[in-house]
Amino acid sequence: MVVSNRGPLTFRRTAEGWRAGRGSGGLVTALAELGRLAPVTWVSAALDADDQAAGRFLSEGRAAAKAARGPHAELREIHSLVEHQLPGQDIRLRLTDVPPEAYAAHYGIVSNPFLWFMQHEMYRLPYEPIVDDVLVAAWRDGYRVVNELLGRAAVEGLRSRRPVVLLQDYHLYLAAATVRALRPEALLLHFNHIPWPSDSTWQLLPQGLRRAILEGLLANDIVGLQTDRYAQNFLASVASFVRDAQVDFAGRRIRWRNRNIFVRAYPISLDPDALVRFARGEAVAGRRAALKARLERAGGPRLIVRVDRLEPSKNVLRGFLAFEALLARRPELRQAVRFLAIQSTSREALPEYQEYATAVREVVARVNRLDDPESAPIWLLDGSDYDLAIAALQLADVVLVNPLVDGMNLVAKEAVLVGAPVLVLSETAGAAEQLARDALMVSAADVAGTSRALESGLLMPHDERHARLRRLRASVRDEDIAWWLARQLRDLVAVAEGARPPSRHLRDTVRRHEPGLEDSSEATPS
């Protein structure tokens, strides 16, 4: 059983019949193959009236759909859409009705702006967040309500004696408590896809709120996070804010109200074979040819690539500032290198995002001066074009992934599988714990160091680059999406047997490479 806010498919009734759209987020990608491995029920919220109608058809089951005739054509249609979108899977979708006002408060006030911003440390703390009566009401009448409804829907679908329930992400911090209350013997694992900040961030929130979140999560048997660091932060916040919990930091275990809760890191990943297949496809080939032609017109420059949404946590601004510093130090690179940023816009309605996009555009304009599009050092291209993004990663000499904070950054893993770049990665990227040894590591605020790392990446000798790449690829292939899921299920089996989940620590390799500050970057007279 999987419980998430959004399911793998959303449904739309059109004049030509039913249509289904597949979610594009990492969560759906990660879990959508689960139904190949085991029978799965996936509980999620019905997002609108069409989803609700589809949900009612889906609740009738496949057998009914197969038997359906005539007036029940829609029932057949919905079920065949699911089979078409999620082929070969033993999957049962349960789209759960939630009151629209509750969902709006849950998603539009609590989860998406408030929790997401807080956990990505994107608030300007002197001004935000404001925990006011509106937020408190949205918590009570929205977040709590939706969590209880999805928790109850999950319980209705539970068949086996010790059902396994995988709860997903920050929309559902309280759902496990509902499941636990009704089915105490269930095996519950909550996996959080976004960062878990340090307790000094949580400390700004009301005690009642942070305790509700933490105690909600402690209804699980295992709390899974993307990295060791987030796991450590989670343990620290329980130690700080849940009075009656005992925290064993070394064992990553919490004792609370006569139960054990284990905290583990399960870094999310991708399906390497599927990705490589996709990268070899015609659509990507077309993009690659076009991009190559453009590079040839520009005189065949080396290529730095980044692929991300244009949002403040991704640290695009300092990436361009680092490139600007590189061109100031090595003016000959102005012709010999292009920085290709494949960017999709994000939350454009939010003033913070608009302001950030403006600041980024100003730096781009300053670097590009009045050069014509081919000779301008920075190329901005449309990030909604996934084919193009993969093609760019294939052609990259250096890929820059330097977020201030980010759950995982799958693009770092994609880059080494489809291309052969040097990876410049910030420590605060979720992927850093796995890839630090063979990437060039920078810290996110270090523009001088990032600038040197881009230069080192461009200059890296072929042999060293390929030795690093081999190890990076091996690591990404080993620790793929199946490994991500298998470790969670293995750990739940251990819990079921009364043992400790074996996945205690990832390797922490972030600290290995430590150049002195003044070794790596020198002052230039400006």
Add this chain to the structure above:
Amino acid sequence: MVVSNRGPLTFRRTAEGWRAGRGSGGLVTALAELGRLAPVTWVSAALDADDQAAGRFLSEGRAAAKAARGPHAELREIHSLVEHQLPGQDIRLRLTDVPPEAYAAHYGIVSNPFLWFMQHEMYRLPYEPIVDDVLVAAWRDGYRVVNELLGRAAVEGLRSRRPVVLLQDYHLYLAAATVRALRPEALLLHFNHIPWPSDSTWQLLPQGLRRAILEGLLANDIVGLQTDRYAQNFLASVASFVRDAQVDFAGRRIRWRNRNIFVRAYPISLDPDALVRFARGEAVAGRRAALKARLERAGGPRLIVRVDRLEPSKNVLRGFLAFEALLARRPELRQAVRFLAIQSTSREALPEYQEYATAVREVVARVNRLDDPESAPIWLLDGSDYDLAIAALQLADVVLVNPLVDGMNLVAKEAVLVGAPVLVLSETAGAAEQLARDALMVSAADVAGTSRALESGLLMPHDERHARLRRLRASVRDEDIAWWLARQLRDLVAVAEGARPPSRHLRDTVRRHEPGLEDSSEATPS
């Protein structure tokens, strides 16, 4: 021996002879009485040419000054200024020459904007800090240089076999290493007056920089911080970023390169008797009478008071928003209560501060509407008037101290000594660990909860209020400035004897009062 960036006195040569100004910061107040207890040498930087000249006179010593005649009149003058400003003290000031460019980089680029902002978590992380070549050069040619010069100056003044050196604050993270290298047997304690953030903040900085800071501090025998929480954060940052250190969290001890370094909390305090004496003086009485008269003209309202610099970390904005919410909920309080904010401006040249001040003024204008000055609910008065601040604390029914982050907040301690208010205190105030039990605790972002706490403070029955006050006063009187200093010296004596410093933990009372979120604040239809 005390080493700090600024000394207790600054000197100015005027047409009428030499003048000395006494620093107003908490550091000077805290340490200026040290010379009554023991012979002290105080090393600091000479801030300008006058300071340098005075420094040369001071270096000649008191005996020479006493013998000075005729052309050496200035020598006498300087020494008698010191005796006048720091009466009854066995103190020797060593004002150390530092190159002006180095000092400018040290103070104006590294310490004051960069480290101060970073440690108060006041940066807008998507935009700042930018660790560029300018900052790296200022670190190397400014911060490092000034630290070495002050460290060397300290060593020159060391007489005893195992001299005790107390290093102060974030300007001097590297000075202990210089002292240690030259006098390995010295007993070194660094006390940091500002917060120590969690390692996720430090992680944004270059490895070389954060390691230099941490390893510089590990040259001490004891690292002292304001609170248990900062001590814990310090231990965690050493564990994360200093590869070859072993951290014993429970024992608050670090093992590094064959030495032990202890981490302790020494919450800074004030001199209760001196404060009470001052509060009974005529100057304060005059302000109190004027303020009382104004309150009477306003119909004798109840009084909420806050006293702080107008800066983003103080959270003035949310304080006023909480008051606005209170007036919206209880309109009758509009006439019956005044919120008196005694505010001094701060760093007005910085755009961040200007923007914050504007945001605060907008809320004040909205709350006050077009009311005349007496009937307006919020009164803003000049915070550079310390007499007035004390008078206001004496008359306060409720005192609000709700910073987002702050080293200590001595105003919370002053308030309960000179007045009889209910104290509303945020958890993130440094004073929270000592005063949480008897203050009304809020979290800094919780406008709804702060609003309720202000209301509870105004409504608190006399007996409860005085029971809380008695305990608060006893705690502040017990843990005064002499206690602050005595614990440090006692701990250093223990180190000298090869024992563990006894001051291991403060009580952590912040977690005691935990109302549910929805208990403490309800949604109001708006």
